[in-house]
Amino acid sequence: MGVFSKTCEYAIRAVFFIAHKTASGGRVGIKEVAAGIDSPEPFLAKILQDLSRKGIVQSAKGPNGGFYLDADALKRPLTDIVEAVDGNALFTGCALGLKQCSEVKPCPLHGQFKIIRGEIHELLETTKIGKFNQELILGINALKK
Amino acid sequence: MGVFSKTCEYAIRAVFFIAHKTASGGRVGIKEVAAGIDSPEPFLAKILQDLSRKGIVQSAKGPNGGFYLDADALKRPLTDIVEAVDGNALFTGCALGLKQCSEVKPCPLHGQFKIIRGEIHELLETTKIGKFNQELILGINALKK
């Protein structure tokens, strides 16, 4: 079990892919995105539909249509993707799954995991969607295999 | 989605419960454990069977039987439970689910998540199973609701 759900892993990779592919205008089709991040195409289609509805990616139908990101979207933090897909359990939930876990009646791991959850949130909040465009274009970073 | 699977959450809570309940000798039955950590009894039974097979908890059948932890088991780190139940994906896996993600061809989040994964591993490695016995006996820490 990773930190994110499979759906969320695909979502982040897809958004990174769309971001760097459409950095200089243009759109990219679902086929190319799926191939570019090595994901099942119909499943990714569902995920991108959802992200599109939520305004995290933009899309256009018809010839020359496809997915893209506007200037605002490029500046959004990764937390927006994660919250849209996985919710905020990763940032706010108890490590041991206790509904009532809090400062008043903490689970044994509460204090320590509060710090770690905070660090994950901080990392995803300060990392913007467009941050890796250059590295991806240059092939320094990978989004598949 | 939390950090651990539901199964692993139950496993850690159950082991903490057994640890503090049997700190001065004695055993505790599955019914009492399930009630004490607010988990479905038959499901927990499966989990404890597995942990018992793997030597993380001890068990005894028959009257006055039940689960307990020997001195060695109390000194084991939480990583032993997590690895037994969820494997080591949390400590070693790529945040974006890439099989080939590494220093050579890293995903965009590789460097940052390496640090966080390391901190989680460090925390679980230095925290021993018996660590919270006193807090649990005194009711400072909670394992249910």
Add this chain to the structure above:
DNA sequence: CAAATAAAAGATAAAAAAGTCTTTTAATTT
């Protein structure tokens, strides 16, 4: 406006995780 293109929507299907129930085995007590 017709044809082609590409995403959106909806209905299913397969796999994995979570949870339940029944029978068996082992140990203890009388």
Add this chain to the structure above:
DNA sequence: AAATTAAAAGACTTTTTTATCTTTTATTTG
């Protein structure tokens, strides 16, 4: 030794997650 107790084992069910397929809607271009 028989009865009782409690975990182990195995088969099964439900729910959630992951994945697929088909039809519809919107847009563009000739």
